[in-house]
Amino acid sequence: MRIEEAIIGRNYAAHAVEMGHDPDREAPFFFQKNSSNLDPSGEFPYPDKTSDVHHEVELVVALKSGGTNIPLGKALDHVWGYGIGLDMTRRDLQGEAKKLGRPWEIGKAFERSAPVGPLRPVSETGHPSQGRVELKVNGDVRQEGDLNQMIWKVPEMISYLSEYFELAPGDIIMSGTPSGVGPVVKGDSMEASIDGLGTLTVRVV
Ligand code: MN
Numbered sequence: 001m002r003i004e005e006a007i008i009g010r011n012y013a014a015h016a017v018e019m020g021h022d023p024d025r026e027a028p029f030f031f032q033k034n035s036s037n038l039d040p041s042g043e044f045p046y047p048d049k050t051s052d053v054h055h056e057v058e059l060v061v062a063l064k065s066g067g068t069n070i071p072l073g074k075a076l077d078h079v080w081g082y083g084i085g086l087d088m089t090r091r092d093l094q095g096e097a098k099k100l101g102r103p104w105e106i107g108k109a110f111e112r113s114a115p116v117g118p119l120r121p122v123s124e125t126g127h128p129s130q131g132r133v134e135l136k137v138n139g140d141v142r143q144e145g146d147l148n149q150m151i152w153k154v155p156e157m158i159s160y161l162s163e164y165f166e167l168a169p170g171d172i173i174m175s176g177t178p179s180g181v182g183p184v185v186k187g188d189s190m191e192a193s194i195d196g197l198g199t200l201t202v203r204v205v
Helices: 013-018 072-076 091-100 154-164
Strands: 004-009 028-034 053-055 057-063 078-087 132-137 140-146 172-174 189-194 198-205
Touching: 057 132, 057 154, 057 189, 072 078, 072 154, 078 189, 078 198, 091 154
Parallel strands: 004 172
Antiparallel strands: 004 028, 057 078, 057 172, 132 140, 132 189, 189 198
């Protein structure tokens, strides 16, 4: 099975706490968006059937190669580069799905739900493992954290995922979000930045 896009949930301790979970290192879990949900346009159309769409700023990892059962020590060899992404979430629909023990797609995998900035190659960025992660809405800081607060690090995510799925070139992994998630409304401007990767600006339309 090929993962087009996998997103790790609750990967920053403070975000796990704000969502009501124990931040201890329980096994990671993943859900998928569709590859067609990726959107580099810089605009996020407010989606239907929700009144509570949240921003989640995330480090994006792009693979250049894949395989199964990738050992931890070889995991970073499969990375092409990095970027900034937003895991936009219909939180009200996700919350209802969680409560009922149902899948999250209705809250997570809708059209244009994954705004992304340009991907930059490892030759330019190295493998970022620390640095500020921030999201501003209309100039006000809403989310802030540091890549070094990730509970599961990038090599661990790749290795773990490859035990369950065959990873492939072009696969995108979004690596979880720091605390401070919250709603946006039409007209808002979201400004996501990660040290060394620049800034992604997305307007809610
Ligand atoms: Mn997320």
